[in-house]
Amino acid sequence: MQSEQNELIKRRLEELEEIKKLGVNPYPHNFKVTASSKEIISSFQDPENDEERENQKNNLIRIAGRIIAIRRMGKATFCHIKDCEGRIQIYLRKDDIGELSYKILKLLDIGDIIGAEGFVFRTKTGEISVHATEMKLLTKSIYPLPVVKEEITESGEKIVHDAFADVELRYRQRYIDLIVNENVRNTFRIRMEVIRSIKNTLERHKFIEVETPTLQTIYGGANARPFVTKHNALGIELFLRISNELFLKRLIVGGFDRVYEFVKDFRNEGIDRTHNPEFTQVEWYQAYADYNDSMDLFEEIIENAAMDSLGTTVINYQGTEINLKRPWKRLKMTEVIKSKTGLDVVNMPLSEILDYMKKKNIDIDARLTKSKGLVIALLFEEVCEGDLIQPVFITDHPIETTPLCKPLRDYSLEQIENMKTDPEHVIFVERFEPYINKWELGNSYTELNDPLLQKCLLEEQEERGRGGEEEIHPMDEDFLRAIEVGMPPTTGVGLGVDRLVMLLTNSYSIRDVIFFPLMKPLDK
RNA sequence: GGGGAUGUAGCUCAGGGGUAGAGCAAUUGCCUUUUAAGCAAUGGGUCGGAGGUUCGAUUCCUCCCAUCCUCACCA
Known part of the structure; x- marks a missing residue:
């Protein structure tokens, strides 16, 4: 070689x-x-x-x-x-x-x-x-x-001379990077401590660790293009999981009331400094609890992870000081929009929201403009996300953003039926996304367990290819059957481990917190 | 996928149409508490790849490859 x-x-x-x-x-x-x-x-x-x-x-x-x-x-x-x-x-x-x-x-x-x-x-x-x-x-x-030399100055400062700094070589030959660059080892030490801490917190709360398939015959639980592979002996197409959500819910149905799993998810999308094609998530599901309980546990997990790995909740990410200490603010998506723009999107007509966005030069896919809920979600992303530096839970998303989440408890079933037919009324669901440093760090629902509504929403998603996107999500009939068998009231959470580790280690790129990030092969 | 930048010795980098440069590392010699060890001498290159212009290209041009940044995409 x-x-x-x-x-x-x-x-x-x-x-x-x-x-x-x-x-x-x-x-x-x-x-x-x-x-x-x-x-x-x-x-x-x-x-x-x-x-x-x-x-x-x-x-x-x-x-x-x-x-x-x-x-x-x-x-x-x-x-x-x-x-x-x-x-x-x-x-x-x-x-x-x-x-x-x-x-x-x-x-x-x-x-x-x-x-x-x-x-x-x-x-x-x-x-x-x-x-x-x-x-x-x-x-x-x-x-x-590489020969790296360290100098300790009279003031006790450490200067590294001729550091092994070529990022491409560092990622391709991580074994050398680890030998030669002290801070790299430290980043991964923190990563392992964070993972251990998350497990410890979950175990203390009586969650048990489970395993679900990586190779799936139907993919689901998130909206992303999958990697496709094939099983030779069976002669069938298989997908690498984009999420483990639907399997963990099956386990809740099966009677495991508190489960969690660390998994690699695989998403066939673009690569940038916060996206790697394979990335680590931990998801946990808790029966007889709702998204408020999940917010409590989420902030506890993050605070513990910071304390266990760094000994502090105050971190500095690329020059920005962030305090992860509990409790975090909890803000409704529509309230954030209102305080930022003055718009009362819930009660104003869709056409006026679209006018506002046009005025602000926000591009909007023509296929989305029929759905008030999706327009509100887009408006939030465009206008509000950039302000979310300190930890905050953004709650109560429009129902169109996900088919797997329960509507707010304020609605009667009848109301939901009526509102569905009226494009000017938006149904909101018990969902939250924790934001830190403008990043979505996770995603959580009070899980939908009404089998009829679940079926209806999944069929809708299948029909419209979810918000006009090209890929069509296949219907997971077996998952629907599981919900029909009956899932207790449940809340579930996904947490992006890589991004959390980036924050805690002040890493600029997701590749700095993954031992072996994907690199294109080199031509001989 | 679009735009921008980068690619020169094992590593970190300079250079620039005419025999390729430095520091560290390497080799040889001296040195039994040194530490970016030191002193002296020596060797080391397909200048990312393929074409083109030119008497001559590592340098200029085109294409390709990889990496980074950025936009697009991405719950």
């Missing part, structure tokens, strides 16, 4: 041969590790007298890691190695590790992995280090790493 012409690689292959000639296996099978860099540094006691220093010397530890910096000084060598928890300096003297090991050491490079046994000491210049009494090569690297 790597170019054989490359001088650096050729050189390393020669070193590899020399090591073998010296009778040393460059790829041994194991090394017993007794300490990590972090443990060593945090537990080091500076010996004050000779006796303690002797004790220290008798207390041998074993550590392993990748060489990330090496300074040779003739018959002594300093190197920094990096292990899972950090970095530490190793001091190796020919007299201590022996002739053969020192010969091997001379054949090592940045990127090689070594193990060392030795005692902890503090160098003249004050750095806690391991004075090696033994060194073992654990893995010889033949592909050169």
